[in-house]
Amino acid sequence: MNVFSSGAARLSRRKAIAAIGGAAVVSHLPAFLPRATAQGLTKISVQTGWLAQAEHGGLYQALAAGIYKEHGLDVEIRPGGPQVNVVQLFVAGTCDFADADSYRAFAFAQDRMPAVAVAAFFQKDPRVLMSHPGTGNDTLADLKGKPIMVATTGRQTYWLWLKARYGMTDDQLRPYAFSLAPWLVDKQVTVQGYLTSEPFNARKSGVEPVVHLLADQGFDNYANVTIANPKMVKERPELVQRFVDATAKGWAGYLNGDPSAANAMIQKHNPQMGSDTIAYAIDAMKKYGIVETPETKARGIGTMSEARWKGFYDAMVAAGAQKPGLDVKEVYTMQFVSGGRKAG
Numbered sequence: 001m002n003v004f005s006s007g008a009a010r011l012s013r014r015k016a017i018a019a020i021g022g023a024a025v026v027s028h029l030p031a032f033l034p035r036a037t038a039q040g041l042t043k044i045s046v047q048t049g050w051l052a053q054a055e056h057g058g059l060y061q062a063l064a065a066g067i068y069k070e071h072g073l074d075v076e077i078r079p080g081g082p083q084v085n086v087v088q089l090f091v092a093g094t095c096d097f098a099d100a101d102s103y104r105a106f107a108f109a110q111d112r113m114p115a116v117a118v119a120a121f122f123q124k125d126p127r128v129l130m131s132h133p134g135t136g137n138d139t140l141a142d143l144k145g146k147p148i149m150v151a152t153t154g155r156q157t158y159w160l161w162l163k164a165r166y167g168m169t170d171d172q173l174r175p176y177a178f179s180l181a182p183w184l185v186d187k188q189v190t191v192q193g194y195l196t197s198e199p200f201n202a203r204k205s206g207v208e209p210v211v212h213l214l215a216d217q218g219f220d221n222y223a224n225v226t227i228a229n230p231k232m233v234k235e236r237p238e239l240v241q242r243f244v245d246a247t248a249k250g251w252a253g254y255l256n257g258d259p260s261a262a263n264a265m266i267q268k269h270n271p272q273m274g275s276d277t278i279a280y281a282i283d284a285m286k287k288y289g290i291v292e293t294p295e296t297k298a299r300g301i302g303t304m305s306e307a308r309w310k311g312f313y314d315a316m317v318a319a320g321a322q323k324p325g326l327d328v329k330e331v332y333t334m335q336f337v338s339g340g341r342k343a344g
Contacts, residue, residue: 041074042239046226047095050080052269054281055196055224058121058291058301060262062250071246079269090115096232097243101125102222102312103157105331106322115227117332119244119302121251122224123293124215126195126284127158130202131210132187140166140212149176149183149191157321158219164319165218180205195288196281213288220312222304223290233333244336248301251291255282303337 048056059077062068068075078095080086090098091113100108100117108115129148131137137146144167150159155173162168176192183191184205193199195213202209215221226247228240254262263278285291296303309328316322 039074041069041072043074043076044096044239044243045076045078045094046097046243047078047084047086047089047099048080049086049099051273052077052079052266053196053273054263054266054278054285055122055126056266057254057259057262057282058247058251060250060265061254061257061259062246064261064265065250065253067246067249067253068243071242073242073246075243075246077269087113090227090229093229097226097228100225100227102220102225102309102331103316103321105225105227106313106316106326106328108227109326109331110323114229114231116230116233116330117222117225117304118228118233118240118336119226119247120222120224120304120337121226121247121302122222122290123296123303124213124288124290125219125221125223126288126290127154127214127219127221127223128193128195128198129190129212129214130183130193130198131190131212132183133208133210135187137190138210140214140217143172143190143212144168146172147174147186147189148172149174149189151176151178151192154192158214158221160319160321161214161219161315164315195290196284197277199284200277200280216288218315220308220315222308222312226302233335237335241336244302251301255286255291300337304332304334306334 046059048059052060056077056079059075063075063077080099086098087104089095097118100115101122102117102120105115105117129140129143131143137143140162148168150173154176159168159173163170174189180191180198180201183189184202184207190212191198195211199209199211226244233240250262253259259282263275266278267273267275291301295305306329309332313322313326313328313331317324
């Protein structure tokens, strides 16, 4: 397998599921009814944004370690992929929960789609820009006026934020072909990537990259956000709570315990996911505080902040990446993550 394929595929995922405005809206959604198994568990499904990988580790840990079962749940994890439109599947009511992020949650609300964020399992968006060492590109500010490879989706989201905050201009943009090969050849160019893959692939190619994690520079997008249908939130709040609590415990176990059973399940669902890639991704998530932060230690894994939701929305409006006038409180609910709930 090409050493760049996993990172390229992950970026393809973001391109594939970002087009929320083009998703078909279903006017009559199926009712959320209890679906009990023979063992007395409630059967539910969660749709991920891409093929099985360490970034879904909390889900697989909760499944492999029996945490979902302890919470009375029989959970089916449905991996995404290049031909899977997560938005359409979720809006059509074919799954109970799905992956999103703050930006896509805003788009759901703007387009009046039935979705509400119930937890944010990535406190930091793992998006990065990656530069060559020794080229004077050691900070985001250093990149002003220099070539940067950005995919179409990125040009509609974080690139607008970079323009507003760091003075980037569109003449810096270069095409992104979902491969590190052009970046490896041209040391003057910077390339977009994902913290858990592109730096790993760069190092395998002999380059120790300069990694600019946008979240550490103020790009306050929640990632790995779990969305649910407002109907289920209203009619089955105890079910949503059990899923959120169990998934939070799964993440705690995946990062701080033995993830081997979860990783075996990930590799069964995605045989191309190498053990070295998984190990690197886990280490990166821990090192950069993607899941666990001082706030999650105080309030629990998956927690959210009303101030952060509003602050990020305001920043995106100011950057021209979101339309003004949205009542941000329509986007999320705090009832499943507030109150000091801990993922013990």
